[in-house]
Amino acid sequence: MINRVVLVGRLTRDPELRYTPNGAAVANFTLAINRPFTNQQGDHDADFIQVVVWRRQAENTANFVGKGSLVGVEGRLQTRSYENNEGRKVFITEVVADSVQFLEPRNARANAxxxxxxxxxxxxxxxxxxxxxxxxxxxxxxxxxxxxxxxxDSKPIDISDDDLPF
Structure with a gap:
């Protein structure tokens, strides 16, 4: 059986780095990935994919990329469930990343x-x-x-975070 996922997209926010009680690092982030076709209004819709990455790769991701960074993710699709405070069962589908590739230089977003x-x-x-x-x-x-x-022309481009689609 095959369960492989390869994604390229931009982070919607900075990765959230946490540590398990055993000391293993885990980072969570969401990738915004534009669909290759346009909707009836001529705009590209986007999919927002939850990604989890573990250990050293989680620490590197949290330290070297942030909101808006272009990354490539390779991993597997995983589903899990839990019971929320209201007693309802909540299902979550996410990508567990084996590899996160940083696809642009660290300062590329600031000096685009x-x-x-x-x-x-x-x-x-x-x-x-x-x-x-x-x-x-x-x-x-x-x-x-x-x-x-x-x-x-070596002049900075003035774009606020509110103008970005992610």
Missing amino acids: PSTNNYSQQPPSNNNNSNSYQPSAPNKGANDPFGDDPFAD
Whole structure:
């Protein structure tokens, strides 16, 4: 039998990290995943998938990603149930992650470039090898598009959290 799930989406909030009485780390988060088709109004609907990750991967996820981060999750689908305060049985379906991949640099959400003309530089041999250093867009005679109106002008983009769909 096969029970494998592969998802790519954005976190709707920061992961919640807790520890079991035995000291095992567990993190919970929700992924927002756009559907590939539009509804009657022309908008993309999204699915919100609950994810649970354990041990060292849970600690890494809680420490290195936050609300809006793009992540890839591989794991298995699991259902469980419990009885709530009103005595009703509540069923929960969630993904138990075996792997969480961080799909963008740690500071990409804060410094999101407005164009795809940036590339990540290979790590240097200095002490700051984990930092993301964007390369400047290639402007000049070899630029087939000429002046790009969407090129990064090094000004910050002012977007509030209320404008984000997640």
